[in-house]
Amino acid sequence: MSEAIRFDHPGAPDVLRLVRVDRPVPGLGEVLIEVAAAGVNNADLLERRGQYPVPPDAPPGLGLEVAGTVIAAGPGVTQWRAGDAVCALVAGGGYAEEVVAPAAQVMPVPRGLSMIEAAAIPEVACTVYSNLAMIAGLREGQSVLVHGAGGGIGSFAIQWATAIGARVVTTAGSALKTATALELGAVAAVNYRTDDFVAATLAATDGRGVDAILDIVGATYLRRNMECLALDGHLVVIGGSVGPVTFDLWELMSRRASVSATLLRGRPAAQKAEIVAGVTRDVLPLLESGAVRAVVDSVFPLAEAARAHELLESGGTVGKVVLETSRHRPR
Template sequence: MRYIAMKEPGDARVLSVDTTETPQLQAGEVLIDVAYAGVNRPDVFQRMGAYPPPLGASPILGLEVSGTVTQVGSGVTQFSVGDTVCALTNGGAYAEQVAVDASQCLHVPKGLSLAEAAALPETCFTVWSNVFDRGGLKPGETLLVHGGASGIGTTAIQMAKALGSRVIATASSADKCQMCLDLGADLAINYREEDYVEVIKSFTDKRGVDVTLDMVGGDYIDRNIQVAAMDGRIVSIAFLRGPKAEVNFMPVMLKRLTLTGSTLRPQPPEVKAQIATQLEAIVWPLIVTGKIKPQLAKIFSLYDAPEAHQMMEDNKIIGKIVLDMQAES
């Protein structure tokens, strides 16, 4: 099978198309003919050598796919050969075929293309796990999403609005802010032109926000504490500005705040299976009815993976990038 190889860590130019053996199917897994693979920032970090795969995971890049089931391992009853699925992988998505634990697969929602379906797993699993499980966002509460125009951000905005919450988003340009508003955000703040702390305090009459989804880190860590409401929850999932900050913990105590965070990839299959079950029951029907729709920034051929990674690094995207893994050279 063809796959996107990375001979050594480096910039986007280290990516190239090569061939390797088809993965061997294990009990509880399905083999998927990959139509599209999603591109995510952890892929960029792994390519740079900063995010090694967990023990036992495929060294091939890629964390989400859509495609067709071609083989079913022993013990799998929920999928059959020929089913179209999307899946959260532990690695190996940048290939023509991938073996995935069946519990991390979901049927493609009715009405979605396979390209759109490939943009679902990583963002939906991440948002559900962090905003609703860890963050405990409830209807009527306010969610602050940093990076609102990213794949994670656009998913978080739509999911929170569909489930009855208010949303404030930050983004780096007027176009990205407009996208956030178009997706349902109640307020979008261009952080390059405005101080989001002051804007949020004014917008909420100094009450603040109940849940913050932060993928920025650095100086945002203390600023998130400043805009948190009483009993607020701040969930960190990435640190684009670094994991270290000088923080005043007095407001954490006085406001009874919860600071938490997580990484999805190293978590055991049973945790991911539980998230998949919740998504199928609660989020998938919202996708079918159009209340949540994956936002595709661009579809690249697998041969153009370096350009896809560079686009991600340049932070010029609105939505998700996917790779067409069946494209011809």
């Protein structure tokens, strides 16, 4: 037996409970990980509220990313063995002392990172890399608008884009978050509560607009994002409000622009494996060199997952919130 966070019905953070569960067993192509730490994401908050459709094959429980030590490898796994320090992208169940992960979605803990820091990496790194590198094709010399500088995705995207030689404009909702964004490498940080991000983006790019936009706001920003795009630019929507929207199609066509909308959790296993391989190859070296760092706002014991959710929902965090299990042994 081991322990995990579960909830019986959707609701406020206090529905989360630490309970005893059966030890998971790795199947074909899977590994069993003793979890030292697990990242907390906005998708977890939505799932707890009953507002996030869970993939039918997802393991029970919240949690989409973990760091820890391999306990056992299932049939067909040759790249990982017991004792390996790893971090992993999982489809659920990460808020636990033990979790099963597909071997192709497991990465080594980057040299120099603690387990707490490593747990803050898989979801944000895979989201940023898959959308900005693989879909939008962002590269050195280009520019990008990143919404939500204070979040885990935003703080990581700013650093990654800066590290590859792109110029970053970003938005946030407080002076603290915009100041942090500038420290992380953004060339311009806009407080959307007091300033117009469209005007600021165009000013920062000499009127040209940006080559890519990473948007967590959704429908309410669609039309204004279009005004920020350069010719041949690409808007990637990864979250926020949904529902019917209207915009002038000519705005898109005249810019030769494109729009994508993606989710990471429900992607086919082959796509996730490709993303994780790309992150392992192209992003982990940036973490090991110090060009990109894990931004961790707060750490809570696993049993206090409700408090972690309350903090993330408050909107006052800068970077990731992480849960630490009783199995955590500092490296």
